[in-house]
Amino acid sequence: MxxxxxxxxxxxxxxxxxxxxxxxxxxxxxxxxxxxxxxxxxxxxxxxxxxxxxxxxxxxxxxxxxGFFKICAHDAAQYCGGMKGEGNILACLLKSKRVDNGKCNQAITDAGWR
Incomplete structure (x- = not known):
């Protein structure tokens, strides 16, 4: 909600x-x-x-x-390497079509960011 x-x-x-x-x-x-x-x-x-x-x-x-950044740390390192700032990392992960970690995707959805 x-x-x-x-x-x-x-x-x-x-x-x-x-x-x-x-x-x-x-x-x-x-x-x-x-x-x-x-x-x-x-x-x-x-x-x-x-x-x-x-x-x-x-x-x-x-x-x-x-809990988002802990759950998505691996995906952030893999797809958004070297990017600084939580907002920038979130934007990168939202744009990336390669994030296949179910827990990371669910965390993004549960947080209300998608």
Missing amino acids: SYADAVTALAKDCGSDIKKVCKGLNLGNNRIQDCLQKNQAKVSSTCTSTLGQVTTSIQQRQAAQT
Whole structure:
């Protein structure tokens, strides 16, 4: 789930709950998530379910982004030798049609970069 999809799902399924129990809070630093979890008894079951799905999806995406360079180190060395900078290496791997490491390809997909 992309970040945009996550925000859309939360707005759709939790919008009225956010207005009711988290009115006036800023989005940053997990304030809305913390508020919804703290007030779970007052929040709709649809919102609770969506919040759980969104949280899990974002955690998986962040883990994939964190682990990407370790998982793809061999492919980066093989196809993007000597290239510096994580962004440049990622761009190289995305352009390379030769990357056949299933784990590397999956990490790129799970990280939301493809």
